[in-house]
Amino acid sequence: MLERIRIVLIGTSHPGNIGGVARAMHNMGLTDLALVAPRCEAITQDSISRASGADHLLHNAQVFATIEDAVGDCTLAVGASARSRTLPWPMLTPRELADRLPGECQSPNARVALVFGREDSGLTNEELQRCHAHVNIPTNADFSSLNLAAAVQVLAYECRMAWMGQHANEPAAQAAPRPDADDALASHADLERYFEHLERALVAIEFHDPDKPRQLMARLRRLYLRARPEQMEMNILRGILSATEKAAQHKQPRE
Template sequence: MLQNIRVVLVNTSHPGNIGGAARAMKNMGLNRLVLVDPQEFPSPKADARASGATDVLEAAQVVATLEEALVGCSLVFGTSARDRHIPWPLLDPRETASKCLEQIQAGGEVALVFGREYAGLTNQELQRCHFHVHIPSDPEFGSLNLAAAVQVLVYEARMAWLAAHDQPTKMTKLEAGADVNAQPVTADELEQYFVHLEQTLIEIGFLIPERPRHLMSRLRRLYGRADVTRLEMNILRGILTETQKTVRGEPHKRRENDV
């Protein structure tokens, strides 16, 4: 479905920016690149900056005008870094991604249009867009590199698509075959730890059974927020065991710090 989004670069002057944009697109699962009257393309500089996304460059469509680039599009977004005083709907990248998703889910074609490195899109070109997009960068240094601007918008598009399809947005190790030590402890394992912890605190004189106050309750809340893994639990239980040995005067078993 992300293939219904095309990235349109208008009159790009540096081929390296075309390559950087292609790489940004492929990172986020997009591959439809349209170049309007590029000053230098194809180019080895573009290939070098693409860093493995040369297939996006090879499939890029080169056209003479913005009108040709937008054929078949039902929704067009034009990026602009400056206030042009044009009474046009203005969106930020996240809002843009949301509208993109609505359109492509309905089967429409969407274009994200980026202008020249030195001047952006002209007023006439911006008027061919349904919405204008502004990336809220620091006003003290607000001009983004072309490929960086592409990266921001395609990233937001991907995040919106992942959320809509209930796909994870974070890497996880809790997959089939993953290290069992990376899994969170179970409720009964945590309860066993609390018993061990309470015993140890009593032995070192930190917890007085006759006057426990709310110590264990507070510690339970603390560990409940920690999302402890089994490996971390083994470390904590080991610390308690060695602490008890010290209090009892028992010999310690030398161990390697391999955790």
């Protein structure tokens, strides 16, 4: 399970924080580190020093230009942040997130991304809306700011505890039927392609006006991310959109 969890850092500005994250990950047995548009060099004397023996994670880290690229092959993306400022989103505590992981990783193509934002401003609303859910660490309300590595450590610890619980019940877990390939969840990249297709179709039938969006696409994004469609279901939905576009093209203009 732990090998299916990716830590994604967006816009990190201090190499020491990247090193601290690597150390926190290695402490808890996580190995997959992704950096999105970092604002600093990932491998420096400071980051290696802060990694304290986990610098192999720094050297193996993948660097991406966008969040979409970093989580494209993931089936669940969870943004570490307070609630979105413009539109409520499913919110989890770290423990609730961990409780979901054993079942989440049953899907044959499962991969989970835990997404962390910039040290100074966190994740943007647009980035948060690329996530299926948000996770918020319940801190002291009078002093709620967490160091990036500390935030990663909290979630990584909960992931490890979930893994240990699953390992302790391994015989029962092995007896459970395994899902087959037809049950594979749609990846984040599949969903992004669907959202692009959906918006195009809604514009074609004049249901959606991009100049007056009224948060329509954000609300539809929240709906489908909450539904967690499978790949086969996504193929059906894409087929419906293609048929809708075709019908719209052949629609006779009103007199």
